[in-house]
Amino acid sequence: MNKADYKDVYVFAEQRDGKIQSVALELLGKARVLADALGEKVVAFFPGYKNTESAKELIAWGADKVVVMDAPELEHYLTEQYSQAMSQAIDHYKPSIVLLGATTIGRDLGPRLASRLATGLTADCTGLDISEERELLMTRPAFGGNLMATIMCTEHRPQMSTVRPGVMQKGTKDENRQGEIEAFNPTFDHAKFKVKLVESVKENKGKVDITEAKILVSGGRGVGNPEGFAKLQALADVIGAQVSSSRAMVDAGVMPHEVQVGQTGKTVRPALYMACGISGAIQHLAGMEESDFIIAINKDKFAPIFNVADVGIVGDVHKIIPMLTEKLSKMVVKK
Amino acid sequence: MNIVVCVKQVPDTTVVKIDPVKHTLIRDGVPSIMNPDDKGGLELALQLKEKCGANVTVITMGPPQADLVLREAFAMGADRAILLTSRAFAGADTLATSNALAGALKAIPYDLIITGRQAIDGDTAQVGPEMAEHLALPQVSYVVDCEYKGGNNFRVKKETEDGYEILDVEGPAVFTVLASGYKARYMSVGGIVDAFDRQVEIWTEANLDIDPGKLGLKGSPTKVMKAFTKATKAAGQVYEVDAEQAVDVIITKMKEKFII
Amino acid sequence: MDFELTKSQKLFQQMIREFAEKEVKPIAAEVDEEEKFPTENIKKLGKLGVLGIPTPKNYGGAGGDHVMYTIAVEELSRVCATTGVIVSAHTSLCEDAILDNGTEEQKQKYIPKLASGEWIGAFGLTEPNAGTDASAQQTMAVADGDDYILNGTKIFITNAGEADVYVIATMTDKSKGNKGITTFIVEATTPGFSIGKKEHKMGIRGSATCELIFENCRVPKANMLGPLGGGFAVAMKTLDGGRIGIAAQALGIAQGAMDETVKYCKERKQFGKSLSQFQNTQFQLADLQTRIEAARYLVRAAAWKKDHGMPFSADAAMAKLFAAETAMDMTTKAVQFHGGYGYTREYPVERMMRDAKITEIYEGTSEVQRMVIAAKLFKK
Numbered sequence: 001m002n003k004a005d006y007k008d009v010y011v012f013a014e015q016r017d018g019k020i021q022s023v024a025l026e027l028l029g030k031a032r033v034l035a036d037a038l039g040e041k042v043v044a045f046f047p048g049y050k051n052t053e054s055a056k057e058l059i060a061w062g063a064d065k066v067v068v069m070d071a072p073e074l075e076h077y078l079t080e081q082y083s084q085a086m087s088q089a090i091d092h093y094k095p096s097i098v099l100l101g102a103t104t105i106g107r108d109l110g111p112r113l114a115s116r117l118a119t120g121l122t123a124d125c126t127g128l129d130i131s132e133e134r135e136l137l138m139t140r141p142a143f144g145g146n147l148m149a150t151i152m153c154t155e156h157r158p159q160m161s162t163v164r165p166g167v168m169q170k171g172t173k174d175e176n177r178q179g180e181i182e183a184f185n186p187t188f189d190h191a192k193f194k195v196k197l198v199e200s201v202k203e204n205k206g207k208v209d210i211t212e213a214k215i216l217v218s219g220g221r222g223v224g225n226p227e228g229f230a231k232l233q234a235l236a237d238v239i240g241a242q243v244s245s246s247r248a249m250v251d252a253g254v255m256p257h258e259v260q261v262g263q264t265g266k267t268v269r270p271a272l273y274m275a276c277g278i279s280g281a282i283q284h285l286a287g288m289e290e291s292d293f294i295i296a297i298n299k300d301k302f303a304p305i306f307n308v309a310d311v312g313i314v315g316d317v318h319k320i321i322p323m324l325t326e327k328l329s330k331m332v333v334k335k
Numbered sequence: 336m337n338i339v340v341c342v343k344q345v346p347d348t349t350v351v352k353i354d355p356v357k358h359t360l361i362r363d364g365v366p367s368i369m370n371p372d373d374k375g376g377l378e379l380a381l382q383l384k385e386k387c388g389a390n391v392t393v394i395t396m397g398p399p400q401a402d403l404v405l406r407e408a409f410a411m412g413a414d415r416a417i418l419l420t421s422r423a424f425a426g427a428d429t430l431a432t433s434n435a436l437a438g439a440l441k442a443i444p445y446d447l448i449i450t451g452r453q454a455i456d457g458d459t460a461q462v463g464p465e466m467a468e469h470l471a472l473p474q475v476s477y478v479v480d481c482e483y484k485g486g487n488n489f490r491v492k493k494e495t496e497d498g499y500e501i502l503d504v505e506g507p508a509v510f511t512v513l514a515s516g517y518k519a520r521y522m523s524v525g526g527i528v529d530a531f532d533r534q535v536e537i538w539t540e541a542n543l544d545i546d547p548g549k550l551g552l553k554g555s556p557t558k559v560m561k562a563f564t565k566a567t568k569a570a571g572q573v574y575e576v577d578a579e580q581a582v583d584v585i586i587t588k589m590k591e592k593f594i595i
Numbered sequence: 596m597d598f599e600l601t602k603s604q605k606l607f608q609q610m611i612r613e614f615a616e617k618e619v620k621p622i623a624a625e626v627d628e629e630e631k632f633p634t635e636n637i638k639k640l641g642k643l644g645v646l647g648i649p650t651p652k653n654y655g656g657a658g659g660d661h662v663m664y665t666i667a668v669e670e671l672s673r674v675c676a677t678t679g680v681i682v683s684a685h686t687s688l689c690e691d692a693i694l695d696n697g698t699e700e701q702k703q704k705y706i707p708k709l710a711s712g713e714w715i716g717a718f719g720l721t722e723p724n725a726g727t728d729a730s731a732q733q734t735m736a737v738a739d740g741d742d743y744i745l746n747g748t749k750i751f752i753t754n755a756g757e758a759d760v761y762v763i764a765t766m767t768d769k770s771k772g773n774k775g776i777t778t779f780i781v782e783a784t785t786p787g788f789s790i791g792k793k794e795h796k797m798g799i800r801g802s803a804t805c806e807l808i809f810e811n812c813r814v815p816k817a818n819m820l821g822p823l824g825g826g827f828a829v830a831m832k833t834l835d836g837g838r839i840g841i842a843a844q845a846l847g848i849a850q851g852a853m854d855e856t857v858k859y860c861k862e863r864k865q866f867g868k869s870l871s872q873f874q875n876t877q878f879q880l881a882d883l884q885t886r887i888e889a890a891r892y893l894v895r896a897a898a899w900k901k902d903h904g905m906p907f908s909a910d911a912a913m914a915k916l917f918a919a920e921t922a923m924d925m926t927t928k929a930v931q932f933h934g935g936y937g938y939t940r941e942y943p944v945e946r947m948m949r950d951a952k953i954t955e956i957y958e959g960t961s962e963v964q965r966m967v968i969a970a971k972l973f974k975k
Binding site: 079080083103104107108110111112114115116118119120121122123124137141142143147148149150151152153154155156166167192194195196197198199200201202203215239271272292293294295297301306307308309310311312313314315316319320323324327328331 | 474498502503578
């Protein structure tokens with residue numbers, strides 16, 4: 001392998017039911033930064049069916065070129081179909097870097113491709129950079145997030161990485177951006193298709209498991225009643241969070257037991273824990289103090305919750321939460 | 336039916352702590368456990384064994400102490416256990432690991448290969464699919480349910496971000512299983528009593544059908560350049576400001592933390 | 596001499612601890628609050644082989660030993676003393692009693708069902724007027740053809756009502772005192788056998804404790820456990836084994852209370868320091884943990900002696916005496932360390948303190964244990 005033969009930063013542009021996934025745009029944002037550092041191009045691999053039309057969108061989000069693979073075999077994601085198409089495309093285009101979203105698709109396809117191409121793959125990266133030697137520096141959490149590791153793949157090409165959704169920043173959309181759209185027609189070996197899609201079901205995953213939530217908006221006595229919790233829910237909806245509760249509100253019958261945080265409830269460890277009107281009794285703290293980031297809002301400036309909070313706000317949740325919700329909802333729409 | 340389950344012994348990362356001064360992992364006193372998703376995979380294998388009869392072989396790659404997860408597998412109901420252990424395997428990344436496992440699998444009869452979606456120490460979810468590719472087998476990852484349909488046929492349920500897929504699979508195949516789909520049984524007391532009297536087969540690179548250059552550190556395209564701990568929590572700050580300013584503070588902090 | 600658990604014992608400890616944490620602990624408060632027999636968990640334990648740990652495999656048991664059995668009772672009691680005593684009474688007082696004293700026929704008939712948990716076992720000795728003094732038995736068994744006819748009442752019987760089979764001490768010849776006592780195996784479905792009043796207890800509230808009533812209850816002679824007139828020896832030997840189980844229960848309660856207290860003292864801050872940073876906390880808990888560890892050695896040594904066919908009567912008495920008093924002290928201190936919270940049901944130490952008390956009373960009070968130990972001292 002001659003490393004010099006491989007260049008440009010490629011992104012696997014994931015689509016589902018023809019819709020380009022947000023993570024693909026985030027990858028384009030990051031790929032743009034990496035490509036600029038290398039003085040190379042951003043290219044999107046875009047497999048799908050009848051998807052040629054939407055390739056322009058990828059240009060608008062930062063791709064210099066889109067390699068469209070438009071075939072009925074690629075309508076729904078299936079491991080072997082996509083592996084065949086993508087590995088042929090990689091063999092043909094020789095990318096230096098290939099980024100995939102760390103989704104159920106990217107994490108299924110990425111290792112299959114890396115293995116077929118006999119190259120390295122780094123999973124679930126949260127940071128990507130270019131070294132002085134023009135190598136890709138891939139940083140990822142390990143040991144359940146207790147440790148970060150920076151990984152390189154210096155002797156093999158392409159350098160492959162999956163990236164967690166929501167980690168990278170999208171670029172700015174520019175409908176007037178110019179770029180090249182190129183069709184690539186892989187040949188399929190149908191004899192190797194051993195997996196058939198019977199049905200694909202979308203469910204509104206309303207299952208409440210607060211221990212799995214990345215963000216928890218948690219309410220206590222200061223929230224007080226169902227109306228108060230409705231305000232928390234509105235905020236949660238905007239930021240993709242779940243609502244949890246202190247014991248007081250569960251005992252009062254306002255919230256169900258399965259969302260109770262604390263000694264007699266659940267132990268949670270979200271990326272963000274927003275304690276709203278929770279004083280922070282020791283039995284509550286036991287269930288949440290390991291959270292990565294804690295924002296507490298409470299009227300009482302001596303509330304013990306402020307001892308564990310990264311950010312403490314002395315104030316009225318009934319005022320602050322609706323204002324926060326409104327402001328955030330505008331920002332999210334803008335995004 | 337011959338089912339092979341690949342398992343890994345991992346440190347229980349839920350009890351791993353960080354030394355607050357040296358910023359290193361404290362591994363002392365951290366118990367080693369069978370990786371939860373792998374244990375779910377073993378449960379699926381044992382359920383298939385109960386329903387339609389199967390011979391369940393468990394294989395692990397690791398240091399000699401990894402013997403313990405195989406004893407655990409015996410006590411849960413596995414029939415055969417193989418420990419891949421050798422210095423030649425040390426320093427393996429996911430590709431080299433998948434090569435070693437695939438090399439071993441070539442020497443074992445199988446109709447179905449099961450492993451966990453990912454291990455809690457690395458969280459990569461790569462070894463299963465990489466191994467499937469080496470063996471040129473179809474794969475389904477994120478499996479939460481599996482039904483044997485006779486012959487070589489399986490119907491599986493795969494979890495996705497926004498629902499699930501039902502897939503028909505013509506075996507032999509590799510499934511990677513979620514612990515949430517298969518709550519693993521406990522070891523039986525009788526199984527525990529016998530577990531240490533049974534034989535764990537010890538295999539080295541000599542038992543594998545594989546180019547030694549593809550194993551261990553040599554066979555690993557990725558290298559860890561540095562490992563570090565996340566910055567420790569700064570002391571919290573309490574703001575006594577009006578509601579509007581409070582909202583701004585919160586939004587700024589959320590942006591800093593990439594939450595929005 | 597080896598103080599380490601064997602590999603199997605360690606692996607078993609891992610398994611039963613996980614079971615205790617995941618299946619037992621979450622319902623411990625409910626079991627206590629609602630006086631609810633944990634039927635589901637007992638069934639699961641039976642399926643796993645925990646209801647026949649030291650029972651040989653040829654009788655459907657797990658083929659383990661009594662050290663493993665004490666580990667089971669300790670780990671279960673650490674989170675729920677009710678579950679601990681159910682397993683203990685079932686194994687030591689019924690299953691072991693039949694294994695140690697039964698005919699081959701009796702073993703074949705009852706042990707596989709008990710070991711698998713299909714049947715639950717219990718043991719009846721205590722009567723309203725025969726507690727520590729077992730010779731005052733008033734439940735009479737009178738021979739009648741191929742049967743014995745039982746009449747009388749037993750009280751405070753653990754697992755009563757839930758059990759399918761009972762080992763019952765009766766008087767077959769009043770004139771002979773202790774030598775007139777005979778034990779029988781009585782199935783719950785036997786006509787003339789019924790369950791009386793259920794006790795409402797201070798602790799171990801989920802375990803069923805009831806009165807047993809025998810009214811012309813006809814039991815076949817084939818169900819006589821041990822020789823005619825040999826019941827006192829059967830009962831005493833059985834209680835010796837049972838005491839190891841109760842000692843393990845007390846040990847578990849003590850360790851559970853210690854775990855909770857350590858956790859609380861690390862979290863709870865007063866005067867700007869966590870409680871664990873106060874020397875008073877450290878010294879008191881160091882002393883208590885030393886006693887818990889000593890209790891653990893006594894418990895396992897007694898079990899080990901039983902496994903090796905050595906006399907263990909005094910060892911079991913010492914283990915029970917020491918572990919029970921340690922449990923009572925530990926749980927009382929645990930509540931004290933928790934302060935006001937410790938007096939509420941928000942924290943499990945309140946329950947643990949109530950649970951601990953019974954270990955100083957049943958299967959021989961602490962005073963009886965001292966009598967047993969002293970008797971050995973002065974025997975020579």
